[in-house]
Amino acid sequence: MLNIKDLVVQYPRSSENALDHISLTLEKGDFVCILGKSGAGKSTFIRSINRLHEPTSGQVKWEGMELTTLPEGEMRKIRSEMVMIFQHFNLIPRMTVFQNTLTGSFGRRPAYKNLLGLFSESEKSRGLLALEEVGLEHHANKRVEALSGGQKQRVGIARALLQDPKLLLGDEPVASLDPTTSRRIFGLLKKIHEERELLSIINVHDVHLAKEFATRIIGLRDGRVVFDGKPEEIDERIFAEIYQ
Ligand SMILES: Nc1ncnc2c1ncn2[C@@H]1O[C@H](COP(=O)(O)OP(=O)(O)OP(=O)(O)O)[C@@H](O)[C@H]1O
DSSP states (O other), X not given: OEEEEEEEEOOTTXXXXXXXXXXXXXXXXXXXXXXXXXXXXXXXXXXXXXXXXXXXXXXXXXXXXXOTTSOHHHHHHHXXXXXXXXXXXXXXXXXXXXXXXXXXXXXXXXXXXXXXXXXXXXXXXXXXXXXXXXXXXXXXXXXXXXXXXXXXXXXXXXXXXTTOOSEEEEESTTTTSOHXXXXXXXHHHHHHHHHHTOEEEEEOSOHHHHHHHOSEEEEEETTEEEEEEOGXXXXXXHHHHHHO
């Protein structure tokens, strides 16, 4: 369970709060989509949860553990179970699909093994299973730079699977993909979410995608929660409130 209390983020040299006293409780099993117009605070919210961005004040409790005051070493361990799927994939273009996937296990290995690229047979089998799960097993030896956007995002998801995630954070994971590919990627994320009983929190610009896949939608405007409810509750009035 993720318990967020009075979360505030203020960027340096800004007079406004990017997140303005957000309080939310999100449960395992929730597939949460965050909606809001550009600048509403969606990315800042996602990145404050795993402290890729440090909150200015407030609390973020993950499974009872307060994260905002955790020393960086401890936070790194927790971060390994909080996977992040990025808009621009964050892959290493010249490395193969398989090599990129295996980097998902870096957080749990000694640094020298990562530097030397030493992987055990069981790590390699897990990598192949993850590639099968995202339907890329036949592309394992291709360089990532030769893939389409949708395939790149599948590598990002396979890499995330190697982390044994409990919490899935998506920072606009389909923003650079076409509508059909976006839907497929959302379908894949939802399948993984259900099979692994995750808590998933995903920023998305496309309201239709959010309504189709989310179990809960949170609408942000000017860093505040202006809607928190079920997809079917979003009507024209609520839509206007989020996007006006
Ligand atoms: N590094 C930064 N320095 C200063 N202000 C920032 C910084 N990053 C974001 N902001 C501001 O914080 C607010 C929230 O930005 P954020 O990127 O979280 O919004 P968003 O909803 O994710 O927008 P988008 O949909 O365009 O990605 C905006 O007003 C933005 O200008």
